Amino acid sequence: MFEAKRVARLKWACRRGMLELDVLLLPFVEQAFNELTEHQQITFERLLTCDDPDLFAWFMGHQACHDPELKAMVAMVLNRVKLGVN
Numbered sequence: 001m002f003e004a005k006r007v008a009r010l011k012w013a014c015r016r017g018m019l020e021l022d023v024l025l026l027p028f029v030e031q032a033f034n035e036l037t038e039h040q041q042i043t044f045e046r047l048l049t050c051d052d053p054d055l056f057a058w059f060m061g062h063q064a065c066h067d068p069e070l071k072a073m074v075a076m077v078l079n080r081v082k083l084g085v086n
Contacts (some may be wrong), residue, residue, distance in 0.1 A: 011030070043073050047074070058071075059074060
């Protein structure tokens with residue numbers, strides 16, 4: 001499990017330059033991150049290192065992510081939002 005300090009850094013990293021990304025990423029960290037496996041947590045952390053234009057394109061469906069792990073993580077975040085899970 002990630003230590004509190006590391007989770008705090010992830011929350012900070014979720015604050016992007018685009019509101020559309022902020023409203024997807026930050027609630028996911030706050031509500032679902034601790035439920036992820038360690039591998040999924042590391043993948044999410046890696047997702048946050050991607051550039052905003054790429055993230056925006058992937059989350060909005062304008063472009064496909066070619067990395068299977070990141071693609072699965074994008075789908076997981078979107079599914080959680082679509083389901084309205086708190």
